Each structure stands twice: as structure tokens, then as C-alpha cells.
Amino acid sequence: MTEDFSEGAIQLIRGDRLEPSIEIPDVADFDHKDPPFKATFWNTSDPQSLRLLHESPLMWINGVTFMMWCIDLLHTWHLGPLGAYIGFVIWFILSSKVCAGCAFVDTEDGYKIGMVEIRSHLWRYYKEKRKGSKDFKKRGSAVQTCITP
Amino acid sequence: MHNTVKNLEFGNAFLICLFWGPGVVGGTSTNRSMCSLLFILKSRIRPQYISLHKQVWNLTLSMLGKKSRPFLSAKAAETHGLLEFVVILLDIYMDKLSKNPDTYIVAQLLKEAGLEALAFDSVLADNPRVMPRSEQQNLFTHYTRFLVLFERAGGNLTPKCHLMYHLIQRVDHSGNARFHMTYKDESLNGVIARIAKSCHRRHWEWNVHRKYNIMLTCGVTFDMH
Numbered sequence: 001m002t003e004d005f006s007e008g009a010i011q012l013i014r015g016d017r018l019e020p021s022i023e024i025p026d027v028a029d030f031d032h033k034d035p036p037f038k039a040t041f042w043n044t045s046d047p048q049s050l051r052l053l054h055e056s057p058l059m060w061i062n063g064v065t066f067m068m069w070c071i072d073l074l075h076t077w078h079l080g081p082l083g084a085y086i087g088f089v090i091w092f093i094l095s096s097k098v099c100a101g102c103a104f105v106d107t108e109d110g111y112k113i114g115m116v117e118i119r120s121h122l123w124r125y126y127k128e129k130r131k132g133s134k135d136f137k138k139r140g141s142a143v144q145t146c147i148t149p
Numbered sequence: 150m151h152n153t154v155k156n157l158e159f160g161n162a163f164l165i166c167l168f169w170g171p172g173v174v175g176g177t178s179t180n181r182s183m184c185s186l187l188f189i190l191k192s193r194i195r196p197q198y199i200s201l202h203k204q205v206w207n208l209t210l211s212m213l214g215k216k217s218r219p220f221l222s223a224k225a226a227e228t229h230g231l232l233e234f235v236v237i238l239l240d241i242y243m244d245k246l247s248k249n250p251d252t253y254i255v256a257q258l259l260k261e262a263g264l265e266a267l268a269f270d271s272v273l274a275d276n277p278r279v280m281p282r283s284e285q286q287n288l289f290t291h292y293t294r295f296l297v298l299f300e301r302a303g304g305n306l307t308p309k310c311h312l313m314y315h316l317i318q319r320v321d322h323s324g325n326a327r328f329h330m331t332y333k334d335e336s337l338n339g340v341i342a343r344i345a346k347s348c349h350r351r352h353w354e355w356n357v358h359r360k361y362n363i364m365l366t367c368g369v370t371f372d373m374h
Binding site: 069071072073076080082085086087088090112115118119121 | 207208209210213214216219220221223225226229232235238239241245246249252259262266273295296302303304306307309310312313315316319326327
């Protein structure tokens, strides 16, 4: 919806999205379809900050339920809340201007200087880890950049 | 990932083998792709190549996502390895952060959230496939505490945060999440991605298959974890 719409019981707000359904598999048919018919709109409580998702058509298949969803630790934990947490912590430290020399430069430069300092802490942390554990390298737990010859 | 190659000698014998003959691909791109493939194979075989590879680390601003929606773009193992680091990092800067009451509260919340995440991981790591109910409860408690503290510190919650509750819920009948549901050949994606980076877009699909077949023909085997 590009603007709010209100008529009788139908209350739609800007940002709502018409979703494909069994009655309207192609949302472009909405304008040409003879009423009455059922249409499905998806919305979000906060269109400014929340991302509006799509309904998964997989759930329309008979026999497919949520219990068939393979929720794995790697994609759900490590590549989910954990990634968000680590990113948030580092951004928090950078934006708090607690790194050495950040207070006297502009914001962008401050981030870069802070990142250098955090990186130096990271290298030191990895160095200590390698000293403590011989197989730390084999675990792939270190942030690395793929280099090509 | 741990790889082994049996009875394979690198060097001239490999370079002049049929796959790399001038009739197959010619010009300088051949040399480039040859070097690239050699590097991949060597890094799989020789430990010193692996360690050298891992010593070229990087952590940049672009890896952290937008400031309004932070998210670390790294491999799962790398992200997991960084969890302990960021808790230590908060400790390092805690004195400076404590000078401002607002940042001090956020830092404390984040540190506690990190400790809960580490406790969550240790419950998974310390338990066998069949987890007792008390440990399942610990998983639930640590994860809930992590989420609540992270949100109070200002973190964004995503649908995956909810999905994690279903993962914990399923531990009761599927067993410890550490043992199941991640595809056995997940690490193979990384190998194929690295091959794909070395291929020119003109014959991209063909070259990815060709190089992958070379690796298989050479006897490179992957022990999936």
C-alpha cells in the first residue's frame, strides 16, 4: 500500500503488502478480479524499523509442517543472534569513542582508528590462544581473509 | 576441515597433466587458475600453508554491517571464535566506558549477555547427544537471559532469535543440537566458493565443475565434520 485505506471493516495502512494466495496467485490480478474475493495483506507493527517478510508457500503443501523445518545450530545461532551481538558490541565500542585518539578526530576517522586498535587486540588474543592450544589453527576459529595468488 | 591426499606429488608432473594441457585452456588465465588451484590444494595438504593462510586475518568496518543494524559478516566458526574475544574486549574498555553512566550500563548489559552466550555454548559442548532435562533447562535459561540482556542493551532481535527457542525445544526429542541438523557436507560450500572465486565469469559453471573434478581426480578427500 502506498497510502492508508479505510472502508468499513477493511483497515489498511501504508506499507501493507498484498500477498499471493490461493484465490489470487498473481497479485497483479487484484485490479481485474471480480468482487467479492478474499485477499491477504501482510503488515508489520513498525514499518520504519522492521522488515516485512513473505509468507512461505512451502507451508501450503499438504503434510509440510513446521516440524519438518531443519533448524540447525550453525545457521540459527552462529549466523544469527551471535553475529548480531558481536557486530553490536564492536559498533558500541567504536561509537563510544573510548579507543585511543578517537576523541580528537571526526567520526569516520575515529571509527577507522578504533578499528585498528580493536584489531590489534584481536591479533594479541589469537596469539595467546595459539600459545595455549596447539590445534586452535585447525578449528578455523580465527577470522581470516581468503587470499588469492 | 581436515583433508588428505594420498600418493600425489605436486610440481611439474601435476602442471603438465592432461587437465592443464594447452589444448584445454590457454593464455595467462590458465596460469592464474593453475596457481589458484595449486594454492587451494596446497593449503589443504601442507600444514604450513594452512597456518600461513590463517595468519592473514582481517576485521574491517565493512564486516560489521550498518551501525543502525549491526551484523558481523564472517563464517560461522569465526563468529563463534569471536564471542569470547568481544567479552574480553568489553573488559578491556570497561574502565573508560564506566566514566559515562549511560555507556557503563550498556557495557555491563552486553558483558553479561556475552557471558550468558558463552555459558549456552559450554552447556552444548559439555553434554552428550542425550541431554538431561536439567541441562535443557539451563540451555533455555542461558539463552533467554542472553536475549533479554542483549535487547535491553539496544540490540536488534531477528526472527532467528525466535527460531532458536524451537531449536532448544527440539533438543528434548532430537538430542543435543551440536550433533545434528547441520549438513555433513556444509564445509564443502567453502571449498566450492573458493574455487568459484578463481573462475572467470565467461565459462564460470564449466570451470567450477572442471576444477572440482580435478580435485576429486587428484584424490583430495574431505573429512566432513
